[in-house]
Amino acid sequence: MSSQDQAVQSYAPGEHPDLPAPMLTSGPLFWIKENLASSWLNITLTVITALFLFVVIPPLLNWAFLDAVYVAADRNECRELGSGACWAFVSERFTFFVYAFYPSGERWRVDLAFIMLILALVPLLYDKTPYRGYGLIYACLYPFIAYWLLLGGFFGLEEVETHAFGGIMLNMVIGITGIACSLPLGILLALGRQSEMPVVRMLCVVFIEFFRGVPLITILFVASTMLSYFLPPGSEFDLLLRVLIMVTLFSAAYLAEVIRGGLQAIPKGQFEASDSMGLKYWQSMRLIVLPQALKISIPGIVNSFIGLFKDTTLVLIIGLLDLLGLGKSALADAKWTGLSNEIYLSVAVFFFICCFSMSRYSLYLERKLETGHER
Amino acid sequence: MKKLLLGASAAIAMFAVTGAQAGTLDDVKAKGEVACVVSTGVAGFAYTDADGNWKGFDADFCRATAAAVLGDPNKVKFVTSTGKTRFTILNSGEGDVLWRNTTWTYVRDVDVKLAFQGVNYYDGQGFMVPKKLGVSSAKELDGASVCIQTGTTTELNLADYFRSNGIKYEPVPIETNDEARTNYLAGRCDVYTTDASGLAATRSTFEAPGDHVLLPEIISKEPLGPATRHGDDNWSDVVRWVLNATVTAEELGVTQANVDDMVKNPGKNSEINRLLGTEGELGAMLGLNKDWAHQVIKAVGNYGEIFERNIGPKTPIGLERGLNALWSQGGLIYSPPFR
Incomplete structure (x- = not known):
């Protein structure tokens, strides 16, 4: 729309552009009015909740993230480095x-069993998986593979x-x-x-x-x-x-x-x-x-x-x-x-x-x- | 230390006619590993480090047993147990020996059909209070709220003690040591009572340990020691003399550092020589190798070294030897002679 059109302010029938909705019937302000401040009871509840969050959230964030210690050798070092979570x-x-x-040398077997579990779950849980038929056969075999991987004792895996x-x-x-x-x-x-x-x-x-x-x-x-x-x-x-x-x-x-x-x-x-x-x-x-x-x-x-x-x-x-x-x-x-x-x-x-x-x-x-x- | 007086487990154990096997020693040699029943976690006594290795006072004695029987301290299998399951695990044969700070009591010895093989830690129930309470004796605790682990002998001891002294108290039941610590620090109870070793260990983790005092009264006897199944005398002998070997070694000044040297160059002290197998045939009498005690000391050290390493004053637990000093130094730790 050009500036000239606006200046003239006349439209052919049916060509009038949509005007924005009146205030407080849509948009964020409307949402706030409808959901947070629709009555005196709701206004009170909103204020109380906001106060509660204001009191609880910042200390929690401070404890869990800002003042937290991520690298330390023991509890005492943690205490020296920060007052938050260790x-x-x-x-x-x-x-x-x-x-x-x-056993630490065998942990790849747990990882492998877990990855294979995910692979077995995909065709089971999602019906648009390509080659789902093969996937389902594999999923049925998975328990035996997992048993072998985790417990071992035959086919070359240590028990x-x-x-x-x-x-x-x-x-x-x-x-x-x-x-x-x-x-x-x-x-x-x-x-x-x-x-x-x-x-x-x-x-x-x-x-x-x-x-x-x-x-x-x-x-x-x-x-x-x-x-x-x-x-x-x-x-x-x-x-x-x-x-x-x-x-x-x-x-x-x-x-x-x-x-x-x-x-x-x-x-x-x-x-x-x-x-x-x-x-x-x-x-x-x-x-x-x-x-x-x-x-x-x-x-x-x-x-x-x-x-x-x-x-x-x-x-x-x-x-x-x-x-x-x-x-x-x-x-x-x-x-x-x-x-x-x-x-x-x-x-x-x-x-x-x-x-x-x-x-x-x-x-x-x-x-x-x-x-x-x-x- | 959960001293659960489990009437139920005692009753079960009475039916355990088939549970105990003869010849655990032979079984252990055949299996190539000792199955030790340990707790799921008690500071200083049995806990896991970041790599999943069992550490602590009880774990070391378990390794000592494996070193004596199999010559290798790492041939152990740790079977974790709670206060409720420990006796059945032992009696059913899933575990070979119980190294799990378990109090030796009449009922457990006689009715639960355990065979206690000595005492490796003398403990007793004590009280901890905040300093600002201004209490210097347990007798001044009238009307106090007390954090107490439910279902343990400590609970019964507390009731007995306060009743006989005519003191009223309000119990605050809790389940674990950690829960007790949180409740006590938050001020939900005025007093925390459990074994003195546990109190000291708990206090050492406070931010200001100096603000809390342990009261002088020790209101119960809690001798902690290893147990085996009833009626398996060979195996019981092995466990008993492994414990005795660590004590005797401390008495005779045999340490982890000098034991190899003492075996290579036997001295004139013939008790040391008998202990380490350079003289006599003590090992064969027990059904073990000649050098079994040598292996024990080489693996974990003598009693004093085990104590210092896991729960002694230099560790965060910070326990003094006290009753657990050698008899010659005013304590109760005493071993029959190796003769």
């Missing part, structure tokens, strides 16, 4: 927190005992094995609980109610202490394996109930329709019922997974050193004692990243599978 402790222990007691597992690696091993094994088991249990065969139904009900009725800590104690009394002496039954089995069974019981909720939300007409099409039981479950039931259950399933992943820290009480356990035992080092805030904050950040990404992925999945049933 991240030097966390960075000194970082590799230890990741690999724990895994590493499971008592060397610890730290983030242990959380990942328990969490991922638990998640991967408990989902199929949970689906079977949910179907079994709805089965018309009384024996199968009874077995599933007893199993689910038993594991839901007993706290995970109790189950872990049984895994670590009682089992060794029942087994004949000398029969070495790996502690980590016992824990993995117990965690999987526990989580499967919860998942079964979540999935049963999904199954009950499927209208009876769907079952009858698949029967009338002549589909066998497993066909109708696989093709008609489960895809719908699982879709409805996604929030609950992911909820259980997140719970399971956080519960992996409970192995601490039976003497397995996961990330939290390693952090606690590192606090016993006289060179660094008293830095619990730094350790617990780092552990919290790790778990937040893992759990938050799981919950974001589940939202993405829900949106992708959205087929117009939303109310």
Whole structure:
């Protein structure tokens, strides 16, 4: 638009340029008015919140970043260098927190297993991956590859005992094995609980109610202490394996109930329709019922997974050193004692990243599978 | 130090008819490593360094055991245990020996079916208070709030002591030493009570250790020592005499630095010679090599050296020898003769 046009101030019909909206109906000021200052109550709340943030945030930033010490040899040096957090402790222990007691010459195996895990997850989680079919076959083989990589003992890899597992690696091993094994088991249990065969139904009900009725800590104690009394002496039954089995069974019981909720939300007409099409039981479950039931259950399933992943820290009480356990035992080092805030904050950040990404992925999945049933 | 009076674990242990194996010594030699049950982390006694190596007083005694049996202090497997799981791990055979600052008590010895093999640290329960409270004796603590670890013998000792002295107190239950430290510094309790060694270690990490005092009263006996399974006498002998060898070595002036020299050029003191295997056949009686004690001292040093290195006055823990000095220097550390 030229300056001449503005000077004339006349337009052909329909050619008038759009005028800006009146003040306070759009733009940042409108947003502030609508969201922060729409009533006296909201104005008061806004002011109180702003004051609260003003009081809390600057000291927190000072402590965590500005006054923090990143490089130091021990606690005393940290104290001399700055008044904030002593991240030097966390960075000194970082590799230890990741690999724990895994032999230092063999740590590339953990790295490789982790990279291969990511490669296996991509085709599983993202359906537009090129060559997804091959990717899925690889994902099914992955558990065996990971087992070989982490434990070794054959095909030219040195054996590493499971008592060397610890730290983030242990959380990942328990969490991922638990998640991967408990989902199929949970689906079977949910179907079994709805089965018309009384024996199968009874077995599933007893199993689910038993594991839901007993706290995970109790189950872990049984895994670590009682089992060794029942087994004949000398029969070495790996502690980590016992824990993995117990965690999987526990989580499967919860998942079964979540999935049963999904199954009950499927209208009876769907079952009858698949029967009338002549589909066998497993066909109708696989093709008609489960895809719908699982879709409805996604929030609950992911909820259980997140719970399971956080519960992996409970192995601490039976003497397995996961990330939290390693952090606690590192606090016993006289060179660094008293830095619990730094350790617990780092552990919290790790778990937040893992759990938050799981919950974001589940939202993405829900949106992708959205087929117009939303109310 | 979690002295959990676990009635449950005692009850479980009573059913442990099949748990204990005879001949741990042979098993250990066959496996080629000693499985030591240690704690998940106690300052100065057992903790991990940045590279994941176990360090500390208990860890060193564990290495000493491996050096004696296998001739290599690094042939050890550390099995971490909590206060709740330590006895079952030992009794089920997952661990070979418990070097985990565990108090020797009647119930643990008799009912939990452990065999304690001596005492490597004499501890006792004490009190720490801020100096500004102006308290100089535990008897003046009437009405104080006390930070106390739940489910431990310290909790029972405290109740006994205050009841017998007619003092009222308000317990502030906490779970770990670190939690106690935070609560105590924040002023949520006036007094922190646990084993004196733990108090000293905790105080050493304060920004101003001088503002806090340890009260003179020690209200309990906490003899900490190694334990093995009941009924495994050969293996028990090995553990007991490894501890005795470190004590005797200190008594006789055998150190990590001079032990090689003493073996190469045996002197006239025949107890040193018997200890180090240059005279007599003591090793063979125990089912070990002739030079087992030599290996122990070479690996970790004598009792005094282990103490100084991990928890002595020059370390951040800063514990004095006190009761843990040799008997000849006014302490309680005493070894039967090597004869």
